[in-house]
Amino acid sequence: MHVLVTGAAGMIGRKLVDRLARDRSLNGQAIDKLTLLDIVPAQMPLSVQAIIKTADLSSPGAAEEVIATRPDVIFHLAGIVSGEAETDFDKGYRVNLDGTRNLLEAIRMIGDGYKPKVIYTSSIAVFGAPFPESIPDDFHLTPLTSYGAQKVIGETLLADYTRRGFLSGVGIRLPGITVRPGKPNKAASGFYSGIIREPLAGREAMLPVADDTTNTHASPRAAAGFLVHGASLRPEQLGPRINLTMPGVCCTVGEQIAALRRVAGDRVAARIRREPDEFIMRIVAGWPSRFDATRARELGFTAENSFDEIIRVHIEDDLAGDFVR
């Protein structure tokens, strides 16, 4: 089986590639070819030989070239993030919309019965406030960012190309991915990971929002798991509604901190400094916080059961089992 991962150099891309390289198989079939595509060279996984390609899917011919190698399963993660899509309107539409459309078109243009599985990473940014207490699976899509709009369009194209029989798609709407490894970034959502990652590394973290701020989280490991599970679903299980809101742990920032205290102790939790930031509070207030995710759960998607578990996954996967006490 030939598996292609686009956006393979990104954080979730790397987690997915590690998982695929460890499993060495997908849906019970051996992975005998793994192509990693990104605009910068993706890291070679430890345990398998992969083909590393650098290309921008929004450039003419780039999608055709990689699709000519006829991957059986395509994990399409490539794209620019929310903040950049908002500050650079042209780039957001070029990369996130045209890049995705080019990929789907390249598949359609093969035209000899080639019909790969396409697992598309979407986002809860497809939703826009105001929200009900918990967002049902059949809630409308009214994004309040260009990134969210591009994800709605990607989902809609994926569903139509699937319905027409050109490919077999599933859209995975990721919740907040926590704990993100690496350095603090400027994303407004950065504190959700920062208040766990930084204290565990012995550093102080700033909390810009109130303790009752609520969000739904899943670990990077769970995100890779969503994508792998998405690849296993049969068209008859999915029906025509192929874009799915993923489950996660819904909790307040206060509950996140309590979990950190349970897992890592008072000294670690004491490294969080409360520094209210009106600007970030306003942005976060417009984000969805809770989802039913009924269909995804029924289809067998699973996330962590508690925020304690999310912290333990971070310690295991990104800190080699240890932290600064």
Place this chain on the structure above:
Amino acid sequence: MHVLVTGAAGMIGRKLVDRLARDRSLNGQAIDKLTLLDIVPAQMPLSVQAIIKTADLSSPGAAEEVIATRPDVIFHLAGIVSGEAETDFDKGYRVNLDGTRNLLEAIRMIGDGYKPKVIYTSSIAVFGAPFPESIPDDFHLTPLTSYGAQKVIGETLLADYTRRGFLSGVGIRLPGITVRPGKPNKAASGFYSGIIREPLAGREAMLPVADDTTNTHASPRAAAGFLVHGASLRPEQLGPRINLTMPGVCCTVGEQIAALRRVAGDRVAARIRREPDEFIMRIVAGWPSRFDATRARELGFTAENSFDEIIRVHIEDDLAGDFVR
């Protein structure tokens, strides 16, 4: 005020142009320039001088050329219909998606504070079965046709370009438009108009579905009214959710026929011949039949109050007040 109508040669385009030409004003401002664009020359309205342009918005440069004339209000109706978008995949995406995106991009590229109103004709084809008893305003968009997918994408682009301040958009999801004047066509939905129009013209009409088949209808006059009313709404009334499901008369085919009997008599209604067609029944079963349209009603959009009224509008507007008894 300069008003541009794209798709001005189509049925709803003609009804809208007639209305604008009769009113000679929009939102209390005189229309001093009216541009009618379509791929074929639109008909010159009787009472005003209009500029007739033929262009395909999906062709390079076409949108830029018409937008360079800086219309204040743009009614964007241009597009190919559901059946054609399904049989010709390429043409559907080229005309309905690229044509719309080109128009929005041409507006954005002016870039000197130019910010026209854009009234976009969308469709209830954005929804896909299965449906609740009545579709609420916050129901998700899972189209089951390429046409519906293209309308979802058009709505999403319109909302994002509006949010970013490039234009001031409103999307008008039209219900079934009945009674369509003119010749019978091959559209699966053609019978909804055919069973009224043909008997009133003294001809026999075929009814391919059961009498309890339910649909929501508004007249072509009401459709033109939706668009004109859409142009009058201020951004602060609309908020970020600018795509609206329009109201209409929800009734069964049996109720349509009973209305025809009341309005035109038994002899006219007797010209309907029941000829069940499994193929058409199956298609129609996948279409939405009833909508809440709560927000649109609250925003002042109005349709007819009964199917009797819809028939009378047809007799007045398309049959000069008379019919074959």
